[in-house]
Amino acid sequence: MKAWENNIRQVVPYVPGEQPRRPVIKLNTNENPYPPAPGVQAAVREMDPDCLRLYPDPDCTGLCTEIAAVYGVEKENVFVGVGSDDVLATAFLTFFNSGKPVLFPDITYSFYRVWADVYRIPYETVPVDKDFRLHAEDYYKENGGVIFANPNAPTAICEPLSFVEDILEHNRDVIVIADEAYVDFGGESAVSLLDKYDNLLVVQTFSKSRSMAGSRIGYALGGQALIRSMENVKFSINSYTMNQYSLKTGVEAIRDRQYFEDTLAKIIRTRETSKKRLEEMGFFCTDSKTNFLFVSHKSRNAKEIFEALKERDIYVRYFNTPGIDNYLRITVGTDEEMDIFFRAVEEILK
Amino acid sequence: MKAWENNIRQVVPYVPGEQPRRPVIKLNTNENPYPPAPGVQAAVREMDPDCLRLYPDPDCTGLCTEIAAVYGVEKENVFVGVGSDDVLATAFLTFFNSGKPVLFPDITYSFYRVWADVYRIPYETVPVDKDFRLHAEDYYKENGGVIFANPNAPTAICEPLSFVEDILEHNRDVIVIADEAYVDFGGESAVSLLDKYDNLLVVQTFSKSRSMAGSRIGYALGGQALIRSMENVKFSINSYTMNQYSLKTGVEAIRDRQYFEDTLAKIIRTRETSKKRLEEMGFFCTDSKTNFLFVSHKSRNAKEIFEALKERDIYVRYFNTPGIDNYLRITVGTDEEMDIFFRAVEEILK
Numbered sequence: 001m002k003a004w005e006n007n008i009r010q011v012v013p014y015v016p017g018e019q020p021r022r023p024v025i026k027l028n029t030n031e032n033p034y035p036p037a038p039g040v041q042a043a044v045r046e047m048d049p050d051c052l053r054l055y056p057d058p059d060c061t062g063l064c065t066e067i068a069a070v071y072g073v074e075k076e077n078v079f080v081g082v083g084s085d086d087v088l089a090t091a092f093l094t095f096f097n098s099g100k101p102v103l104f105p106d107i108t109y110s111f112y113r114v115w116a117d118v119y120r121i122p123y124e125t126v127p128v129d130k131d132f133r134l135h136a137e138d139y140y141k142e143n144g145g146v147i148f149a150n151p152n153a154p155t156a157i158c159e160p161l162s163f164v165e166d167i168l169e170h171n172r173d174v175i176v177i178a179d180e181a182y183v184d185f186g187g188e189s190a191v192s193l194l195d196k197y198d199n200l201l202v203v204q205t206f207s208k209s210r211s212m213a214g215s216r217i218g219y220a221l222g223g224q225a226l227i228r229s230m231e232n233v234k235f236s237i238n239s240y241t242m243n244q245y246s247l248k249t250g251v252e253a254i255r256d257r258q259y260f261e262d263t264l265a266k267i268i269r270t271r272e273t274s275k276k277r278l279e280e281m282g283f284f285c286t287d288s289k290t291n292f293l294f295v296s297h298k299s300r301n302a303k304e305i306f307e308a309l310k311e312r313d314i315y316v317r318y319f320n321t322p323g324i325d326n327y328l329r330i331t332v333g334t335d336e337e338m339d340i341f342f343r344a345v346e347e348i349l350k
Numbered sequence: 351m352k353a354w355e356n357n358i359r360q361v362v363p364y365v366p367g368e369q370p371r372r373p374v375i376k377l378n379t380n381e382n383p384y385p386p387a388p389g390v391q392a393a394v395r396e397m398d399p400d401c402l403r404l405y406p407d408p409d410c411t412g413l414c415t416e417i418a419a420v421y422g423v424e425k426e427n428v429f430v431g432v433g434s435d436d437v438l439a440t441a442f443l444t445f446f447n448s449g450k451p452v453l454f455p456d457i458t459y460s461f462y463r464v465w466a467d468v469y470r471i472p473y474e475t476v477p478v479d480k481d482f483r484l485h486a487e488d489y490y491k492e493n494g495g496v497i498f499a500n501p502n503a504p505t506a507i508c509e510p511l512s513f514v515e516d517i518l519e520h521n522r523d524v525i526v527i528a529d530e531a532y533v534d535f536g537g538e539s540a541v542s543l544l545d546k547y548d549n550l551l552v553v554q555t556f557s558k559s560r561s562m563a564g565s566r567i568g569y570a571l572g573g574q575a576l577i578r579s580m581e582n583v584k585f586s587i588n589s590y591t592m593n594q595y596s597l598k599t600g601v602e603a604i605r606d607r608q609y610f611e612d613t614l615a616k617i618i619r620t621r622e623t624s625k626k627r628l629e630e631m632g633f634f635c636t637d638s639k640t641n642f643l644f645v646s647h648k649s650r651n652a653k654e655i656f657e658a659l660k661e662r663d664i665y666v667r668y669f670n671t672p673g674i675d676n677y678l679r680i681t682v683g684t685d686e687e688m689d690i691f692f693r694a695v696e697e698i699l700k
Contacts, residue, residue: 002549008445009582014585016585021407036403052563053383053561055366055367055379056564057369058366082588082591085589085590214405225355236361240366246593
């Protein structure tokens with residue numbers, strides 16, 4: 001072993017869902033089955049490649065202004081990053097420096113513990129109940145910050161706004177992060193609480209509801225003190241995180257409210273019909289407020305179904321994690337994709 | 351003061367050069383005055399916006415393979431990130447964990463001390479000599495790692511390969527980073543030393559010599575153990591750093607060797623004629639192996655020239671830093687831009 005090897009940061013990285021290169025029915029990474037808004041397509045086609053030789057606007061003024069307009073806040077209340085993972089990682093590094101453990105549910109987005117580990121932030125996981133529900137009183141104890149996904153992943157369940165406010169009421173001295181990656185699909189957003197709580201950070205993304213996973217745009221909404229602190233950390237790591245393409249297409253993606261609403265309605269409709277079909281086939285489904293279904297079959301093993309689907313080139317997500325290891329997370333695709341999925345499931349269950 | 355404010359990470363961020371929004375002669379952030387390769391322009395125009403709804407390849411396989419081919423290494427020897435700043439920040443976090451001070455020159459890219467600060471890495475700066483030269487023996491002492499820019503910024507001076515090898519010979523137990531952002535403009539790259547030293551990391555960028563500052567692509571070349579460690583840290587922060595556009599256009603930008611060589615030749619030619627003109631006007635210029643000139647006038651104050659140029663909508667870079675506060679850093683533009691610049695300088699010096 002070389003001496004320098006001793007000083008390499010030891011980590012256990014997050015493992016993202018597979019990105020298969022050949023055509024498959026891809027219901028494994030919660031992408032949107034519909035293309036981005038027509039304005040995005042126009043922006044790509046009309047882009048002057050000469051702008052690529054110049055550094056992008058480090059303050060992302062245009063994109064922040066457009067996001068701020070949607071939520072009725074100022075651009076100084078908006079932080080943008082390379083997907084919500086970048087935004088959340090920056091928030092961990094910026095806010096969780098007390099040395100006390102950060103609290104998050106034991107079943108949630110598995111990146112939370114990875115960020116805590118990579119930045120050497122202590123944390124404590126809080127068990128969800130047997131129905132995967134979160135209880136605010138479990139977050140009353142002393143801590144270095146609180147983060148939860150709402151709706152939660154991979155359970156798809158959304159807690160009401162009263163839950164978020166309860167947590168905020170009991171955690172005035174730390175930063176509370178509501179990770180709302182999936183909120184547009186029927187959840188209740190904590191954005192309305194921003195005026196009341198200056199320690200609240202709400203994180204959202206263009207990757208799901210705006211069909212822009214490939215563009216890498218996430219954002220945080222919060223009080224100006226929080227956003228300024230995150231900007232300072234960002235400008236201490238990489239001044240230019242958002243490239244010219246994402247700045248230009250991002251503006252178009254968030255501007256088109258009608259396309260956004262129409263796409264959401266289609267996905268929610270497909271989600272509800274798919275849920276019904278799954279239940280008829282003997283699956284238990286949580287009450288999803290996301291673009292995926294979290295399901296478990298009453299008699300058949302989840303991992304076996306996952307593998308049988310994969311053999312048929314249908315990708316869903318399986319987590320080999322205690323408590324959810326008999327569940328599948330199935331992204332809501334188009335009706336056509338779901339039909340192919342259901343034919344395969346029928347065959348597998350036969 | 352709120353309790354949560356105590357636990358915000360305190361930093362002094364890097365201040366990037368201005369990105370003015372109205373048309374100016376922009377010689378302040380070392381961008382390439384020529385557009386990216388024609389293949390990049392075609393890739394942008396032909397891009398299917400539907401791919402934006404999907405996550406990009408987290409392993410950046412296509413881009414890493416193409417970069418590896420240029421240097422005759424394997425794709426496992428290549429790490430890509432959102433500009434070389436992202437790559438360097440990741441390297442700091444990955445490798446500089448010994449608790450001993452990292453060494454770098456006192457006059458160099460000012461982001462080094464910012465990364466050290468944000469990640470709480472101790473560091474010690476090593477004075478350059480009166481001619482801004484670096485001396486390997488100054489880096490023999492015990493340390494937690496070594497990083498230098500070669501060519502150095504903002505001095506534009508390139509140390510010979512023997513300097514890099516001397517540092518490597520005397521620093522076997524730590525990671526040595528050669529930051530070669532400007533090396534394509536006439537410097538001597540340490541890539542040839544990679545086979546011999548498994549603790550060497552060479553970092554380069556698409557932002558300067560490949561006219562892709564707006565695309566945010568940087569890369570590191572190194573032994574597989576180093577690259578794997580950086581990948582692990584990357585996958586512990588953000589799995590998908592490179593968006594679909596930069597992956598696709600990046601491949602085209604690095605593939606076109608002829609365009610690359612032609613662009614470099616033009617810039618080097620303009621640099622040398624500009625240097626001669628500056629010297630005739632009473633400026634001292636270092637021996638630049640970069641796409642910028644580092645200059646000081648024998649009798650006129652640098653800051654005053656900087657401000658007088660700015661009034662005329664000509665932007666160059668001025669650093670209010672002891673030791674270089676009577677110097678200007680002037681990016682090499684097109685011949686036409688330089689003519690406008692020189693007319694203004696003549697006027698100012700009158």
